[in-house]
Amino acid sequence: MFFGLRWVIRIALGLLAVVVLYIGISFAQVWWASRQDNTAPASAIVVMGAAQWNGLPSPVLKGRLDHAADLYQKGVAPVVIVAGGKQVGDKVTQGLVSFEYLRSKGIPESVLKIEGAGTNSYEELSSTAFIMRQAGLAQNVVIVTDPYHAYRVADIADEVGLSAHVSPTSGSTTLSDYVRETGAVAIGRIIGYRRLAAWR
Template identity: 30%
Template sequence: MLGRVVVGALLVGLLVVGGTAFRVWQVARADDRRPVDIVVVLGAAQYHGKPSDVLLARLEQALELYQDGLTKYIVTVGGRLPGDAYTEAEASKKWLSGKGVPADQIVDVDVGSDTLGSMAAVAQLSEQRGWSSALIVSDPWHSLRARTMANDLGLQSWASPARSGPVVQTREVQFRYIIRETGALLYYRLTHASAELTGDGLG
């Protein structure tokens, strides 16, 4: 009897993990672009105001959505590491401004050291400004968790992942991030806390 219970529990666990990994992969392959109140660019590393390759891929995707007329406002998020002259949000705003997006249509939210903290700040800002819908721009494998957090915080959200950059270059890298995000999403669903995966915008 005990053996059956153990085997059953293992099977359920495998189904939960496998199902979550499949959803991470499935959402990563989709682009749910549509008209929204805001496009949210999740932060990643920047160097003296210059976006890293990961952040640049996200900004290029957000700019495309803006130029396609799907939003009037872009919200950039992300704080700073000790010694940084710019926050990730400021570096993103600087890049977008340089590409012709009016400064008053870019809102930089420079709080939050991980995805959950950033999305909480964006949700609070959205409530203040009367925004109710968002497209989340991040890496493909990060999209489901970021979208889930935003929806849980009351902001109706969809994902429009960046399709370029180092995170999507090889199958080995893709597989590693799918595994990582599967664990982080399961942790969030169990605890409603961040997995604290910092350093590359996947916290």
């Protein structure tokens, strides 16, 4: 019986070591991706949604939009897709607020497309892929988001059929951001990001 218990303990410790290693690798990948800017010519620049306050972009969303405007002006892509639906209590979508902000920055209305249905990263990118197919655009994009979010959005983009490069903003990232993203990536890669989005 004692011999059998030792094997149970060894197996349990082995499984724990595998889990710790997997989480550690996921953390390292999230951290590394946050420091890479893989901007490349694309069919569209996609701005991930973030909070808006009574029709005005929050500092996080403004940072993403300013970065996207800079990429557009540099000729990275001919189209800018602004993503984000309504969160609880919102009167307008994040996508519409982003559209109005970029238009006020001098980005032509004709190059802007709104993804206004998504309430999480998976929904935003899945809907964006559909919008691009409907518009006859090749499925290659540059995604603009905060640094800590870079690895997960690239993973999600691949899952929904987009070929993505990520260009993170210069926004600050806290340890809690990295920890949260590590958890999302570690689980999402096992069960799929679509299922993870449905759980959250």
